[in-house]
Amino acid sequence: MKILISTIAALLTIVVTTSAQAFCGFYVARADTSLFNRASQVVLVRDENRTVITMANDFEGEVADFAVVVPVPTMIEREQINVGDRAIVQHLDAYTSPRLVEYHDPDPCLRYDRMEMSQDSAALPSTGAAMKRAARSQGVTIEASYTVGEYDILILSASQSDGLIRWLNDNGYRIPRGAKRVVDSYLKQDMRFFVAKVNLEEQSKLGYQYLRPLQVAYESNKFMLPIRLGTLNARGKQELYVYALTRTGRVETTNYRTVKLPTNTEVPEFVQGEFADFYRAMFDKQTRAENERAVFLEYAWDMAWCDPCAADPLSAKELRQLGVFWVGGNGKQVSKIAPAQNVFVTRLHVRYDREHFPEDLVFQETGDRQNYQGRYVIRHPWKGETSCDATQYQASVRDRQQREAQQLANLTGWDIDDIRAKIQFAGGERPLPKKEPWWKRLWG
Amino acid sequence: MKAISRQLDRLKDPRYYQIGVLTSLVCFGVGALDFGIHWQNALTIVATALAVQFLGTLYAQLPRFDPLSPLITALSLTLLLRTDEVALAAAAAAIAIGSKFLVRFRGKHVFNPANMALVTLMLATDQAWVSSGQWGSAAIGAFTLACLGFLVLTRARRAETTIAFLLIYASLLFGRAAWLGDPLAIPLHQMQNGALLIFAFFMISDPKTTPNSAAGRVLFAAVVATIAFVIQFIYYEPNGPILALIVSAPTVPLIDMLMRGRIYQWARPDARAENQIKGVY
Numbered sequence: 001m002k003i004l005i006s007t008i009a010a011l012l013t014i015v016v017t018t019s020a021q022a023f024c025g026f027y028v029a030r031a032d033t034s035l036f037n038r039a040s041q042v043v044l045v046r047d048e049n050r051t052v053i054t055m056a057n058d059f060e061g062e063v064a065d066f067a068v069v070v071p072v073p074t075m076i077e078r079e080q081i082n083v084g085d086r087a088i089v090q091h092l093d094a095y096t097s098p099r100l101v102e103y104h105d106p107d108p109c110l111r112y113d114r115m116e117m118s119q120d121s122a123a124l125p126s127t128g129a130a131m132k133r134a135a136r137s138q139g140v141t142i143e144a145s146y147t148v149g150e151y152d153i154l155i156l157s158a159s160q161s162d163g164l165i166r167w168l169n170d171n172g173y174r175i176p177r178g179a180k181r182v183v184d185s186y187l188k189q190d191m192r193f194f195v196a197k198v199n200l201e202e203q204s205k206l207g208y209q210y211l212r213p214l215q216v217a218y219e220s221n222k223f224m225l226p227i228r229l230g231t232l233n234a235r236g237k238q239e240l241y242v243y244a245l246t247r248t249g250r251v252e253t254t255n256y257r258t259v260k261l262p263t264n265t266e267v268p269e270f271v272q273g274e275f276a277d278f279y280r281a282m283f284d285k286q287t288r289a290e291n292e293r294a295v296f297l298e299y300a301w302d303m304a305w306c307d308p309c310a311a312d313p314l315s316a317k318e319l320r321q322l323g324v325f326w327v328g329g330n331g332k333q334v335s336k337i338a339p340a341q342n343v344f345v346t347r348l349h350v351r352y353d354r355e356h357f358p359e360d361l362v363f364q365e366t367g368d369r370q371n372y373q374g375r376y377v378i379r380h381p382w383k384g385e386t387s388c389d390a391t392q393y394q395a396s397v398r399d400r401q402q403r404e405a406q407q408l409a410n411l412t413g414w415d416i417d418d419i420r421a422k423i424q425f426a427g428g429e430r431p432l433p434k435k436e437p438w439w440k441r442l443w444g
Numbered sequence: 445m446k447a448i449s450r451q452l453d454r455l456k457d458p459r460y461y462q463i464g465v466l467t468s469l470v471c472f473g474v475g476a477l478d479f480g481i482h483w484q485n486a487l488t489i490v491a492t493a494l495a496v497q498f499l500g501t502l503y504a505q506l507p508r509f510d511p512l513s514p515l516i517t518a519l520s521l522t523l524l525l526r527t528d529e530v531a532l533a534a535a536a537a538a539i540a541i542g543s544k545f546l547v548r549f550r551g552k553h554v555f556n557p558a559n560m561a562l563v564t565l566m567l568a569t570d571q572a573w574v575s576s577g578q579w580g581s582a583a584i585g586a587f588t589l590a591c592l593g594f595l596v597l598t599r600a601r602r603a604e605t606t607i608a609f610l611l612i613y614a615s616l617l618f619g620r621a622a623w624l625g626d627p628l629a630i631p632l633h634q635m636q637n638g639a640l641l642i643f644a645f646f647m648i649s650d651p652k653t654t655p656n657s658a659a660g661r662v663l664f665a666a667v668v669a670t671i672a673f674v675i676q677f678i679y680y681e682p683n684g685p686i687l688a689l690i691v692s693a694p695t696v697p698l699i700d701m702l703m704r705g706r707i708y709q710w711a712r713p714d715a716r717a718e719n720q721i722k723g724v725y
Contacts, residue, residue, distance in 0.1 A: 185624040221680040248570045254577045254682050255633070358629035364682045367571035368480075368528055 027308040028272055028378070030097035031279035034058075039239040041089055042225060043213075045323040046365060047247050049221050052323025056089040056213035063150075063198045066211060067173050069229065071191040073220040075143055076155050082215040083149030088318045089213055092243050094311035096299040096347040098261070098374030100275050101308050105382040108393035134170070138163035143192065149212060150203035156193040160184075164193065172197070176232040186226065217323060225361045231354035238353070242361075244346040245324050250300045250368040251346040253361055258348065259294045261286055262411060266377045268404045270422045278376070281412035283349070292356045299347035300372040308375075319343055344369060379404075381426050397426035458594070459512040462646060465590045466519035473523065479578050485533040486522045492537035493518035500545040513652075514541050520558040520646045524639060524686075525565070527572045536561040536572070550700070555693050556653045558646075563690045566683070574683050579638030587638060591645040604658050606649045608665035613640075613685075616673040643685045655696055660703040668692045 033039045043054035059066055135142050139159040146153045158164035161183040168175050173195060175183075186193075196214060230238060244251035252258035261282070271278050286296065303313050316327045324343055350361070381397045382390075401423050409416040425431060470486060473479035497514035500506075517540050525536050540561035544553045547560075565572035579587070617631040648654070648668060654661050668688045676684030 181625045181627075185626050188624050223680075252575060252577065254575075255637070256577055257579065258577065358627065358633050362682075364573065366526065366573040366575070367569070368526070368573075370528060 026102050027310060028100040028102045029275045030094065030099045030310040031275060031374070032093050032097040033239075033241050035276050035280060036239040038235075039241060040230075041093065041241045041243070043089060043092065043243045043245065043322050044223075044225070044251075044363070045245045045325070046223055046251070046363075047326060049219050050217070050325065051220065051223065052215060052217045052325070054084050054089065054213050054215045054322055056084075056086060057211065059211055063203060063211060064200060067197045068195065068214070069168065069173055069175070070194045071186040071226045071229070072155075072194045072216065072218065073191055073222045074218045075192060076194060076216055076218060078144070078146045078148070080217045081146060081148045081153060082217075083151060084213040084215045085321060086210065086212050088314070088321055091311060091314060091318065092322070092345070093241070095306065095309075095313060096243060096301070096345060097310045098263075098279060098298055098376070099308065099310045100272065100376050100378065102272070102378045102380060104380045105397070107382055107384060107386065108390050109386050109388040131171070135167055138167045140164050140167045147199055147202060148214075150198055150206055150208065151196045151214060152199045153194065153196045153214075156195060158187055158193075161187055168195070176229075178232050179229065182228045182232065185228075191226075215323060223363045223365075225363075227352060227357060227360055228354075231352065231357065236353065237351050240350050240352060242346075242348040242350070242363075244348070244363065244365075245303070245319065245322065246344050246346070246365045247326060247342055248365050248367055248369075249344050250297075250366050250370075250372075251348070251363050252297075252366060253295045253348075254364050255359055255362045256350075256357070257290065257294045258297055259286070259290055260297045260372060261374050263372070263374050264377065265407050265411060266379060266400070266404050267408045267411070268401065268419065268423050269378050269380060271376065271408065272378055275376075278408075278412060281414060283351075285411065285413045287351055292351070292353075295348050295350045295361070297346070297372060298349050298374050299345065300368070300370070301345055302369065302371065303343035303345050304341050306373075316341060391427075394427040394429075398429065398431050401425055402431060457512065459516060461594055462516050463512065463519065465594065466516065466523065466646065468590075469587065470519060470522050477579070479523075480526050480575055481522060482528075482530075484530050485525075485527065488530050488533045489522050489525075489537045490515065490518045492534045493521075493541050496538050496541035500541060504545055516646065517541065517557045520642060521561060523642055524558070524574050525562060525572060526575050527565070529571050532565060532569065532572055536565055539564050549697050552696075552700075553653060554696065556647055556650050556689060559686060559689045559693075562686055574639060574686065576637055576639035576683065579636075584636050584638055584641065587641055591641060594645065603649065605654050605661045605665045606644050608662040609648050609669050610644050612666050612669035613644075613672060616669065620673075620677060639683075640685060643689075648685075648689055653693065653696065655699040655703065657700075657703040660699040663703075664692065664696060664699055667695060 033041055039058060041056040043052075043056075045052040045054075055068070055070070057068075132142050135156075140163050141157045142154055143157055144155040156164065156167075158167075161180050164183055164187070165175050165180060183193075194216065198211065225240075225242065227240070242251075267278070283296070287294070303319070306313060314322075319327050319341075327341055327343060350357075379400065382393070386393075405416060405419045405423060408414065408419050420430070470481065473481050474483050474486065493514040494511055497511065498509055501509045518537055521533075521536055521540060525533065527533055527536075540557035543555050543560045544557050547554050562572075562574060566574070614631070614635055617634050618628075620626075621628065621631040648665065655664050668685070670688075671691055672684040672688035674684075675681050675687050681687070
């Protein structure tokens with residue numbers, strides 16, 4: 001996607017809020033994008049052939065060192081570029097995050113029905129005229145140059161990749177080795193290059209302490225994300241989140257398998273304290289199970305509501321700012337019970353490298369409007385006083401805890417004995433583990 | 445003895461093998477791979493296809509009800525068509541089999557039934573789509589073997605269309621990669637597509653909707669492969685092969701007029717003589 005290196009350490013932000021009653025459980029915590037290192041987030045608004053792309057990054061180095069090079073399918077005019085609001089992308093992240101929910105067992109003695117249910121060091125650009133002359137001499141055409149917000153943006157086309165790569169390197173965009181073939185391929189497919197650096201003067205005037213997301217609107221049949229340049233950095237696997245906002249339904253990749261992560265699984269109570277570890281381990285295991293070649297679905301939902309909510313749905317105003325051009329921009333807040341506002345959100349999570357993802361991601365919009373969410377459930381046993389004999393209840397809780405331990409081991413690949421050691425079994429009795437057949441661990 | 449040999453004769457019909465492969469794929473897809481195939485849709489499509497074939501048999505006054513062809517169409521549809529609406533799944537099966545009886549030219553139906561249904565639904569509603577990327581590499585490997593086995597078993601009779609289509613489409617993809625300077629991994633990845641294989645082995649291969657002469661079939665495959673490539677890689681629209689087949693279908697009567705050949709009969713000695721009078725369904 002971009003030659004952009006982010007050196008942020010993973011911050012494990014588990015957000016715990018006061019819970020509100022909901023049919024699908026009380027919301028406890030979410031696994032948002034800050035769980036993973038070097039995560040890029042892209043919001044893709046798509047309807048017919050109109051696309052608005054918002055690129056957010058977790059870059060936290062010197063802003064003078066920030067640069068981004070993105071292949072785009074068409075010429076981009078000044079009005080097609082915007083600098084967005086980082087908070088809205090964070091809100092979208094929170095709203096679509098996989099979530100942990102909890103239920104409390106009722107008093108077993110009462111009877112009522114329970115409800116279930118590449119950047120790189122970039123020098124400041126030289127003066128405009130001199131830059132254009134130098135560009136022309138290398139076969140590079142600067143089709144446009146804009147300053148938008150804190151960014152200096154150029155739209156480049158070129159007759160040959162050699163000149164373009166030399167020009168980019170001369171101008172402080174450090175292009176990784178091996179980029180020639182990829183750049184060549186994009187140029188032959190008639191793509192332009194959108195390159196941006198931070199204009200330090202504008203940035204200090206605006207006073208932002210972080211980089212705001214760049215937004216580009218264009219019309220093209222290509223519904224894809226170019227990831228090939230990003231795979232050239234020999235920095236191992238990269239995490240990418242794609243939030244697709246569409247009118248009709250769920251978005252999936254047409255050239256890679258899109259897989260739903262296991263969901264609605266009951267896990268032991270202690271997962272509440274280690275939800276981040278749990279989610280990372282589960283994602284690792286699922287990635288390996290798909291031979292590291294799949295794109296994972298983490299959320300697919302009508303934007304009008306959620307249950308349980310990890311965050312409120314985005315307002316019409318926020319959606320409009322993300323580029324959802326078909327919703328009214330009158331700034332009216334959308335309430336949780338408002339009818340569908342014709343925006344369907346899909347959250348895809350992909351861990352990619354060159355070996356397993358040789359080709360750019362190509363998407364299609366489907367007619368599928370079935371809601372899906374990554375939802376993991378903990379059930380707290382009744383811990384209050386009981387006025388009757390609770391032996392039977394406690395035995396049933398222990399059975400459930402055994403089952404939860406096994407499910408957690410299946411999801412994450414964690415050792416079942418370690419898991420059992422962390423569980424506080426009901427009644428203080430640790431049930432004996434089921435006797436394993438002698439061959440179970442014979443070959444590991 | 446005679447009865448047994450007649451039964452064995454029947455098994456020479458390649459459609460039994462096709463049905464076997466497609467059925468195991470559907471089971472694998474529903475059970476193991478999470479293809480997004482709803483079993484309700486699968487049942488609805490099969491039941492509707494058989495019912496419409498039965499009605500069509502009465503309408504066209506055919507001597508006997510033949511369940512094999514509608515079954516293959518229904519299974520291909522089940523594998524390719526995705527929808528959350530059972531009614532649309534039923535509509536797809538009805539359009540597919542209905543078109544066989546209603547859209548005819550010179551004793552042959554013009555459009556491939558499953559193809560006709562897919563394109564009609566994709567154009568008419570936004571509730572139907574084809575998930576071409578939902579096959580893991582393991583599934584594709586197994587599927588390729590099964591398809592190749594099919595070629596061996598039938599000694600590649602009438603398989604020119606499939607082979608020519610795959611070869612021409614592959615050479616276009618590899619040619620494009622060579623021109624762009626892309627690594628081989630990219631065209632190889634593009635060929636490893638489950639929907640492409642189903643299309644090549646079970647849709648374009650249909651002898652009833654392809655030209656009668658071998659040379660004509662190769663020419664037809666070349667037309668479909670080229671149009672598919674243009675749709676997919678020049679206009680960047682998904683489902684290139686499926687759209688290309690429907691666009692190319694009207695060229696079949698034209699090719700038949702230019703290159704003479706024999707109308708295909710499924711290997712079924714007892715039904716052959718009678719069916720020929722009425723044309724082939």
